[in-house]
């Protein structure tokens with residue numbers, strides 16, 4: 051019978067092929083938590099006195115972030131609140147928003163829910179049925195979500211925005227940008243953002259070194275409420291294809307995601323030095339006042355064209 055590599059207990063709930071480690075439930079939770087806290091410490095993601103905004107979708111990744119970052123809140127090291135974006139996706143989002151609210155309430159932390167409809171007048175579903183649309187679902191979603199999160203974080207005086215990017219997401223992003231030759235995007239991937247404008251809040255990725263499978267196992271082991279539904283639009287993207295490819299490779303090469311990430315982090319300073327785009331002089335969007343490198347920010351540009359004004 052398999053026994054826990056750390057404490058000898060049974061049953062074992064995970065066999066980490068990459069390290070050979072076998073862990074019981076308690077040792078797994080401890081190990082995953084410690085890994086996330088180590089990432090936070092080593093990269094100075096969160097420091098005493100920070101006010102952290104967790105971008106909480108209700109999915110497993112953001113719920114794990116909230117659960118672990120909450121331990122710092124409970125110890126009075128930081129302040130904490132959650133932001134949930136309601137994109138307006140029929141049959142999918144409502145459930146996520148409810149789960150997010152439940153998690154925030156259980157921990158007793160402030161929760162802000164902000165919808166595409168409130169800020170841009172249209173749900174994502176409506177945007178995709180709009181005759182004037184020129185981009186895929188993920189493009190609109192990404193631009194509008196970033197705009198809202200940035201706005202709300204500033205209104206609430208957050209000093210950090212924590213997102214639920216896991217190891218699979220990061221590996222996907224690195225490979226995707228390599229494959230597309232998008233070196234400028236590559237220079238922006240990292241554990242902590244370095245905003246070009248002080249109207250942008252620093253973004254951090256506490257669970258960046260945790261594989262997606264372990265995130266799922268963590269929320270199950272901790273008996274946390276999450277929704278496992280997949281966004282109905284996610285299959286539209288090239289990112290999804292790359293993700294499936296990386297997962298397939300990982301079956302026979304269990305360390306491939308770690309090595310992609312570690313390798314990338316090593317060469318990133320060099321890529322950044324060589325290829326980082328010229329510092330654009332950021333002004334403010336004439337419509338909404340958010341930082342923008344043109345007259346209108348991308349969100350306002352999109353909103354305008356969806357209203358047939360262009």
Ligand SMILES: [Zn+2]
Nearest residue numbers: 054057074077
């Ligand atoms: Zn154990």
Ligand SMILES: [Zn+2]
Nearest residue numbers: 335338347350
């Ligand atoms: Zn704008």
